[in-house]
Amino acid sequence: MTAFVKLLRTTAFKLSLVYLLAFALVAGAMMVWAGWRAKQLFDDQIASTIEVEIAGLAEQYRQLGIRGLVEAVERRARQPGASLYLVTTFAGETVVGNLAALPPGVIQRPGVVETGYQRIGEVEQRRRALARIFILPGGFRLLVGRDLEDREALRRIMTSALTTTLLWLTLIGTIGGIWVARRVLLRVDAMNASVQKIMQGDFLGRLPVNGSQDELDRLAENLNAMLDRIEELMNELRQVSDNIAHDLKTPLTRLRNRAEEALRRERTGEDYRATLETMIDDSDNLIKIFNALLMIARVEAGREQDGNSIFDLSQVAKDMVDLFEPLAEEANARIVLDVDQGLKIKGNRELIGQAIANLLDNALKYGLPDPAQNQAVLENVQSSALISVRLSHEKDKVKLVVADCGTGIAEQNRERVLSRFVRLEMSRTKPGSGLGLSLVSAVIKLHGGKMNLEDNEPGLRVVVTLPALVDSPRSVG
Numbered sequence: 138m139t140a141f142v143k144l145l146r147t148t149a150f151k152l153s154l155v156y157l158l159a160f161a162l163v164a165g166a167m168m169v170w171a172g173w174r175a176k177q178l179f180d181d182q183i184a185s186t187i188e189v190e191i192a193g194l195a196e197q198y199r200q201l202g203i204r205g206l207v208e209a210v211e212r213r214a215r216q217p218g219a220s221l222y223l224v225t226t227f228a229g230e231t232v233v234g235n236l237a238a239l240p241p242g243v244i245q246r247p248g249v250v251e252t253g254y255q256r257i258g259e260v261e262q263r264r265r266a267l268a269r270i271f272i273l274p275g276g277f278r279l280l281v282g283r284d285l286e287d288r289e290a291l292r293r294i295m296t297s298a299l300t301t302t303l304l305w306l307t308l309i310g311t312i313g314g315i316w317v318a319r320r321v322l323l324r325v326d327a328m329n330a331s332v333q334k335i336m337q338g339d340f341l342g343r344l345p346v347n348g349s350q351d352e353l354d355r356l357a358e359n360l361n362a363m364l365d366r367i368e369e370l371m372n373e374l375r376q377v378s379d380n381i382a383h384d385l386k387t388p389l390t391r392l393r394n395r396a397e398e399a400l401r402r403e404r405t406g407e408d409y410r411a412t413l414e415t416m417i418d419d420s421d422n423l424i425k426i427f428n429a430l431l432m433i434a435r436v437e438a439g440r441e442q443d444g445n446s447i448f449d450l451s452q453v454a455k456d457m458v459d460l461f462e463p464l465a466e467e468a469n470a471r472i473v474l475d476v477d478q479g480l481k482i483k484g485n486r487e488l489i490g491q492a493i494a495n496l497l498d499n500a501l502k503y504g505l506p507d508p509a510q511n512q513a514v515l516e517n518v519q520s521s522a523l524i525s526v527r528l529s530h531e532k533d534k535v536k537l538v539v540a541d542c543g544t545g546i547a548e549q550n551r552e553r554v555l556s557r558f559v560r561l562e563m564s565r566t567k568p569g570s571g572l573g574l575s576l577v578s579a580v581i582k583l584h585g586g587k588m589n590l591e592d593n594e595p596g597l598r599v600v601v602t603l604p605a606l607v608d609s610p611r612s613v614g
Contacts, residue, residue: 149321153314161306172295179288187269190281198273207233220283221266227276247272324353388419448486450535451476454528457493470505476528480535481606484584492580495573496539496599500524504541504596535605542596551590
């Protein structure tokens with residue numbers, strides 16, 4: 138395909154042709170209408186002039202008779218630029234006038250007619266005229282007319298102007314369409330070239346943006362944002378793959394070693410039973426990891442929105458705190474709940490409950506000080522609470538805050554810890570898979586909310602905001 142043919146097939150050029158055709162039709166219609174109106178004005182003016190002349194000649198006939206009419210017609214016919222005059226008998230015989238010939242039957246039709254004619258002395262030249270035939274008493278007929286040469290000249294001028302205008306319009310429109318299409322095609326070709334490079338492996342390449350903020354710029358910016366997101370997801374995928382390999386290799390190796398150890402020498406039934414129970418526990422932990430991964434994938438894909446409903450978030454928070462209170466007591470900790478009553482949101486109750494449970498579980502695992510320092514921390518923490526859960530209403534948002542008194546998370550790690558399999562405890566001696574906060578982040582995003590990690594001085598403060606459905610909740614302790 139040649140460059141010119143490619144240019145003609147662009148959408149910009151086709152749109153230019155459509156606009157050109159529409160504008161040409163409108164311009165042509167307006168000029169035709171203007172010509173028609175000009176013809177009407179000319180005809181009305183000529184008809185008025187004829188009526189005035191006929192009225193004068195008819196008055197001459199009433200006062201002086203046929204002789205006076207003939208003298209008046211002869212006098213007017215001799216004047217330069219005179220109108221057309223003709224007086225005939227009832228039989229059609231010419232009495233006086235400046236017309237040499239008329240089409241047959243014209244003089245017999247009273248009223249206004251448009252007809253061809255020949256003047257006396259202009260035998261070879263035929264013209265058009267607008268005339269009025271008036272029947273006088275005694276059967277005489279009087280014709281008074283005006284030549285239409287001016288009207289025909291105007292028609293020719295209008296036709297020439299219309300033709301010239303349409304020709305120039307077509308020429309300028311075509312050139313303009315080609316220019317616009319060429320500019321658009323150059324930008325599209327540049328974008329296509331960038332896309333080709335990206336498809337060939339240059340994943341850092343981006344579509345060019347010239348800063349005009351037109352539709353192509355906005356398209357390029359959105360595509361670049363999409364490519365940035367794809368690159369981010371690819372990096373996360375590589376990181377997840379590395380973390381999966383690291384986190385699953387150890388328990389799988391442990392499972393194999395235990396099975397091999399059990400087969401290496403003879404054991405009692407109790408030994409085999411203990412080994413199998415340990416292997417089942419390890420398998421359950423692996424299944425939990427995969428279940429968490431599947432849930433995060435479903436949440437990020439939006440597949441859990443089918444279970445959305447309006448529910449009381451305050452009650453869900455209370456239920457989760459009641460569930461974790463025994464675990465907190467075992468860890469020699471305390472959970473203090475402070476919620477506003479009747480806070481309702483729209484979403485998936487099970488997912489929101491799982492998110493709150495993950496935050497509490499994370500606080501119990503990593504947000505408690507060492508037992509030797511427990512008493513000192515309790516004395517320095519307001520209201521003697523190691524873990525606090527605060528749920529409140531702020532304007533059109535519901536704010537959930539889960540705070541602990543542990544070591545907290547450094548500011549530079551707060552974004553990274555939301556990724557999958559990221560665990561800041563490098564020794565990995567504590568239970569966990571590094572998926573808890575990732576699941577919470579995915580659930581909050583699914584519900585149109587935000588989650589921020591802040592410093593609790595000491596400890597971590599997780600702040601979650603969600604769209605609310607209430608305006609004036611009542612606070613309860």
